[in-house]
Amino acid sequence: MTTIAESHHHHHAPTGIKRWLFTTNHKDIGTLYLLFALLMFLTGGAMALVIRAELFQPGLQFVEPHFFNQMTTVHGLIMVFGAVMPAFTGLANWMIPMMIGAPDMALPRMNNWSFWILPFAFFILLMSLFMEGGGPAFGWTFYAPLSTTYSNDNTALFVFAVHIMGISSIMGAINVIVTIVNMRAPGMTYMKLPLFVWTWLITAFLLIAVMPVLAGAVTMVLTDKYFGTDFFNAAGGGDPVMFQHIFWFFGHPEVYIMILPAFGVISTIIPTFSRKKLFGYASMVYATASIAFLSFIVWAHHMFTTGMPLAGELFFMYSTMLISVPTGVKVFNWVATMWRGSISFEVPMLFSIAFIVLFTLGGFSGLMLAITPVDFQYHDTYFVVAHFHYVLVTGAVFSIMAGAYYWLPKWTGNMYHIGLAKAHFWLSLISVNILFFPMHFVGLAGMPRRIPDYALQFADFNALISIGGFAFGLSQLLFVAVVYKCAKGGQKVPAKVWDGAEGLEWEVDSPAPYHTFSEPPEVK
Amino acid sequence: MRLVKLSLWLLLSFPFLAVGTSQYNLPVGVTDISRDVYELHMTIFYICCVIGLIVFAIMFWAIIHHRKSKGAVPAQFHESTKVEILWTAIPFVILIAMAVPATKTLIAMEDTTKADLTIKVTGSQWKWHYEYLDHDVSFYSVLSTPREQITNQDEKTETYLLDVDKPLIIPKGKKVRFLMTSDDVIHSWWVPEFAVKKDANPGFINEAWTRVNETGIYRGQCAELCGKDHGFMPVVVEVKEPAEFDQWLANAQLEKAQAAAAEKASLDLTLSKDELMTLGEQVYMANCAACHQPTGMGLPGVFPALKDSPIALGDVKAHIGIVVHGKPATAMQGYSKMLSLKELAAVVTYERNAWGNNTGDLVQPSDIQESMGEAQ
Numbered sequence: 001m002t003t004i005a006e007s008h009h010h011h012h013a014p015t016g017i018k019r020w021l022f023t024t025n026h027k028d029i030g031t032l033y034l035l036f037a038l039l040m041f042l043t044g045g046a047m048a049l050v051i052r053a054e055l056f057q058p059g060l061q062f063v064e065p066h067f068f069n070q071m072t073t074v075h076g077l078i079m080v081f082g083a084v085m086p087a088f089t090g091l092a093n094w095m096i097p098m099m100i101g102a103p104d105m106a107l108p109r110m111n112n113w114s115f116w117i118l119p120f121a122f123f124i125l126l127m128s129l130f131m132e133g134g135g136p137a138f139g140w141t142f143y144a145p146l147s148t149t150y151s152n153d154n155t156a157l158f159v160f161a162v163h164i165m166g167i168s169s170i171m172g173a174i175n176v177i178v179t180i181v182n183m184r185a186p187g188m189t190y191m192k193l194p195l196f197v198w199t200w201l202i203t204a205f206l207l208i209a210v211m212p213v214l215a216g217a218v219t220m221v222l223t224d225k226y227f228g229t230d231f232f233n234a235a236g237g238g239d240p241v242m243f244q245h246i247f248w249f250f251g252h253p254e255v256y257i258m259i260l261p262a263f264g265v266i267s268t269i270i271p272t273f274s275r276k277k278l279f280g281y282a283s284m285v286y287a288t289a290s291i292a293f294l295s296f297i298v299w300a301h302h303m304f305t306t307g308m309p310l311a312g313e314l315f316f317m318y319s320t321m322l323i324s325v326p327t328g329v330k331v332f333n334w335v336a337t338m339w340r341g342s343i344s345f346e347v348p349m350l351f352s353i354a355f356i357v358l359f360t361l362g363g364f365s366g367l368m369l370a371i372t373p374v375d376f377q378y379h380d381t382y383f384v385v386a387h388f389h390y391v392l393v394t395g396a397v398f399s400i401m402a403g404a405y406y407w408l409p410k411w412t413g414n415m416y417h418i419g420l421a422k423a424h425f426w427l428s429l430i431s432v433n434i435l436f437f438p439m440h441f442v443g444l445a446g447m448p449r450r451i452p453d454y455a456l457q458f459a460d461f462n463a464l465i466s467i468g469g470f471a472f473g474l475s476q477l478l479f480v481a482v483v484y485k486c487a488k489g490g491q492k493v494p495a496k497v498w499d500g501a502e503g504l505e506w507e508v509d510s511p512a513p514y515h516t517f518s519e520p521p522e523v524k
Numbered sequence: 525m526r527l528v529k530l531s532l533w534l535l536l537s538f539p540f541l542a543v544g545t546s547q548y549n550l551p552v553g554v555t556d557i558s559r560d561v562y563e564l565h566m567t568i569f570y571i572c573c574v575i576g577l578i579v580f581a582i583m584f585w586a587i588i589h590h591r592k593s594k595g596a597v598p599a600q601f602h603e604s605t606k607v608e609i610l611w612t613a614i615p616f617v618i619l620i621a622m623a624v625p626a627t628k629t630l631i632a633m634e635d636t637t638k639a640d641l642t643i644k645v646t647g648s649q650w651k652w653h654y655e656y657l658d659h660d661v662s663f664y665s666v667l668s669t670p671r672e673q674i675t676n677q678d679e680k681t682e683t684y685l686l687d688v689d690k691p692l693i694i695p696k697g698k699k700v701r702f703l704m705t706s707d708d709v710i711h712s713w714w715v716p717e718f719a720v721k722k723d724a725n726p727g728f729i730n731e732a733w734t735r736v737n738e739t740g741i742y743r744g745q746c747a748e749l750c751g752k753d754h755g756f757m758p759v760v761v762e763v764k765e766p767a768e769f770d771q772w773l774a775n776a777q778l779e780k781a782q783a784a785a786a787e788k789a790s791l792d793l794t795l796s797k798d799e800l801m802t803l804g805e806q807v808y809m810a811n812c813a814a815c816h817q818p819t820g821m822g823l824p825g826v827f828p829a830l831k832d833s834p835i836a837l838g839d840v841k842a843h844i845g846i847v848v849h850g851k852p853a854t855a856m857q858g859y860s861k862m863l864s865l866k867e868l869a870a871v872v873t874y875e876r877n878a879w880g881n882n883t884g885d886l887v888q889p890s891d892i893q894e895s896m897g898e899a900q
Contacts, residue, residue: 058684059676066752066823133825139749145726146709146751149853150649152825234727240710241725275592277602305712305747306723307704307730310634314627321619325612332611335583340599344592353587357580364572371622373629374565376721377550380712380747441548446716448747451755453674455685455743457547 021116024108026093027512031411032115033090034404038480040082040122041397045473047075052469055462060453068452069137070129076140080258081165082122084392087400088261089172092200095407096176098505098512099194101185101521106178114171121164128157139450141251144232144243148224155225159218166211173207176200185504187523191285194503195278198285199264202292206253206260209296213250217243241306248299256295258392260288262359262399263330266352268503269406270334273349274341275500280333287326287333294323304375313372320370324363331360346498347421351402354429355395362390365440380450383443389436401428401479408483409497413511414490416482424482427475434468551716554738554763558719560629568622575618633719636731639701641694647704647711647724647746648857650753650814654692657703661776664862665690666810667756674756686743691760695769696739704730707857712748715761721747736763751855752826753814783864790866790889797873797886804874807867812875815855820879827855831879840885844872844895860896865889 014022023029050071054062063071093111097104105111129135133152136142147155180193180201193201220243223229230236232243263284271278278284301320304313334356343349365387369375378384409415438461443449447458454462496506504523508516552562590596646653655662668689672678681687694700704713706724714721715734722732736742744759764772809818815827822829830836835843847868850858859868872887 058680060674061676065755066826069749069752069754131825133823137752143710143749146749150709150751150855234725239728241728274590274598276598276600279601280603280608282603283608305721306725307728310631313630313634317626317630318623321623324619325615328615329608329612331579335579335586336607337602338583338586339590340596340601341586341590342592342596342598343587343590353583356583360576360579364576367572368565368568371564371568371626373561373626373633373719374550374568376633377561377565377716377719379721380714444550445548446551446744448714448745448755450749451745453685453755456680456682461548 022112024104024112025514026097026105026108026111027411027514029105029111029115030090030092030094033086033093036115036118037083037087037090037400038483040078040086042476042480043126044075044078044083045476047071047078049470049473051075052466054452055454056466057463058454058456058459063452065452066134066137069139069450070135072450073136073139073142074125074129077125077136077162078122079392080140080254081162081169082118084258084396084400085169086118088200088203088258088396089169091196091261091265091400091403091407092172092176094411095505096179096197096200097183098508098516099197099503100180100183100188101504101517101523102179102183103515103517103520105175106183107175110171111175114168114175117164118168121161121168124157124164125161128154128161131157141244141247142218142221143247144221144224144240147221148232151225155221159222162218163215166215169207170211173204173211176204177208180204185517185520185523191282192523194264195267195281195284196261196264199260199267199288202288203257203260206257206292206295210250210253210257213246214254217246217250220246241303244303244306245300248302249296251302252299253292253295255388255391256291258396259359260291262355262396263288265399265403265406266334266355267330269348269352269402270337270356272406272498272500272502273346273352274338274343276337276341278333279336279339280329283329284333287329290326291323294319294326298323301370301372301375304372305379317370317372321367323370324367327363331356331363342500346405347416347418347425348402348406350422350425350429351398351405354425355398355402358390358394358398358432362387362395365390378443380448381443382439382447382449385449386436386439386443389439393436394432398428401425404479404483406498407505408486409493410505410510410512412486412490413492413509414486415493415497416486416490420478420482420485424475424478427478428472431468431471431475435465435472436468438465438468553717553719554736554740554742555718555734556737557629557633557734558717560625560632561719564625564629567625571618571622636701636733638699639733640698642701642703643692643694644703644705645692645713645724646707647713647750647757648707649709649751649855650746650757652688652692652711652713652757652759653707653861656773659773659777661773661780662861663690663776665692665760667758669756671809683743685756686745686758686760688758688760691741691762693762693764693769693772694734694736695766696736696763698766699733699735701731701733704732708855709750710748711746711750711757713744713759714747715742715744715759717742717744718761723748739763739765752823756814787865787889790864791893792890793866794888795866795869795886797877800870800873800886801877802870803867804870804872805878807863807871808874808878811859811863812871820875820881830875831881836875836881837883840872840876840887840891841895843876844868844887844892847872847875848892848895865892868892 054068131154135154136158138147138151220231224231230238232238232240267278267284298320300316369378442458442461447454493510495509550562550565642657644655644657651664651666653664665688668687669685673680704722704724706726711724713724718734720732720734722730740763742761746754746757816822816830820831848858848860850856866889869887869889869892876883876885
């Protein structure tokens, strides 16, 4: 016991700004990641509101088309790289060491570094909006040659920003892998890992595999624009479609990077509030691994209209359809976990149930999009926009909200204001569907995505969508209020906040002490 | 809980309600392929609905009946190899059932052989160019919705943003093959009623085809983000009876010959400054103002200003050269294919004398011809 007492005496954490700048503590860094993600979520959300304000009525009212394109582009980049990914990294930082009984992440200094370069990346990206000619306006997918020959110098800033984000992600992923492989408590075998840890382990491998591909793509864009290469320039022997192959070879695993940890969070919460063990633990692990594998062989389903050989179209159609099998297994397992459980509806559970229903809706539209002949009709319409917002907002973002409401009492030691949190849930649930559900219809009716103005037959639904958008955006301020109040104080909670919860993180005090598991626990 | 049930019911029945009014569903379209695609879409949609209903019904049954507040005691089971194999296998069977018709339709869509007519479709920022190969007819097709409607000064018409000056004309019942390419960035040519959407890639040629069963006017839009005015490059196709189409084609060829004659005649013209400036302003507003702006100020950092610019104030020949041939590796395209000698002369004159660019230079059609000749 002397070691524990000593570590308490030796703990001279700096205070103020220095505590946060120099911290190597996984909990501090987790907090930084989560707060940064929240800030970016609100920033990207504000841009979405600019888009929805412009699309409220047909005609150009508020912004010029060129600025509109900057908003769609930067909204996408911020939400993907600034909100969803850092939020999951934040959850990983906070929870993985506590879940596997490790004292910290394996590489704490690198952990500090991988967070602190992120604000600079987004500073560069956001500042590019103020340069002459504005920021990136070529879509978050930055297809060449729109992003090379036909773009202004924001391309350079965009490329540097993406490089920094990529380096940050890779370092974060290395840290996760090294931590999980080396620092599990004695007795914590792989098949005893909490599912959130498993999904993050697989996600980390995906990150290491594809972030360098993204780095390659942006570098080729940079050299095409500034150093006379012709990777994507047909006039010089290059191929603009090759850009899309490279981009989506990164891009498709990327979407699973944003959803696999969500599966982990949901697989943690559903059993807790069903008071029953997760159904089919092993098949959950195998399903996650299968999804990760399949994510590497489906990329060209984003490109069916680019002009592929028939054999290519058939291959990518079949492989994409296959993804619904392991994804289905996951949904079935969650439902089976709830079946004959003893269910209660605390806020994290509400978000998780909404996740299952709405993510599955997104999965269905995903299956429809996989069918190549019909995809020709859906491609680049609002149907696609509806699809990926269902899987990313009511999927990834709802799971992050669920995770935050699940672990917030553990982080702060206080229970949040449940009334406010429930209001946040119900307002979000209703408004998010007003926001994204009608997008299916305008898409099917023929409205292309990324347009600042539209034909009159789309007007009614667009007005409705915009109302939903503003309602959803404003509802998120409630989340900020809940988190703020909870950090300030509230009803004290015990170590095991939820009666049905299982896992090592519930064996430490609430709030979790600055250092946990200095001595590894024994896992039976 | 009632609220949950009600909202879920609404959520699930909403698509069924919407199907009734086809305005909010995929169009059935006017080709055999588009019908097949529609059928496929509906089949898969219904399969998804059935799966969704079953899964969510089970889940909500559990939510309602297996609640802690009702005193439910949790069961102990947490795996069942049999059930897990079953719900891995069943989706496989459903997927195969989906893949068979999808494969058939796809193979039919990709068969571009035995076409009756071939049309080359070229996208450029932000208009379409159609060329009837073997018939020596070609023209640009540009958005014709007036600027005042877009900026909300005028009432919007029914076909707002879906009108062009010259639609593509094709014959009914004939297999028309499209060859798609682009002059600058990637565009995507899309007519929902034909179920044809194909990217126009610079430097490469893509193929697509259609055989339309009904005459009429069909409207679509560019589907791939292609820069500032991506939302303003509609596709309009008019399908005519074959006889009418032949007549139209003959007329178009005649008009082309007349235009060539007019071009020749215009070489001898000497236009006054007023004539040049009036025509020049029209041409400028229609073709140049999208980028260089009606004020000639451009968009700083994206599209250069013409007002007080070294090009508009400098050497006339250099100025003509850029307008006629474009500037490589920029968004500035050459207008020799698109505008007549007279129009080119007028627009260059306009750019050199508008917005306080008072050079006093007058450019005549013969000057343009001279510049074109030099380049060749």
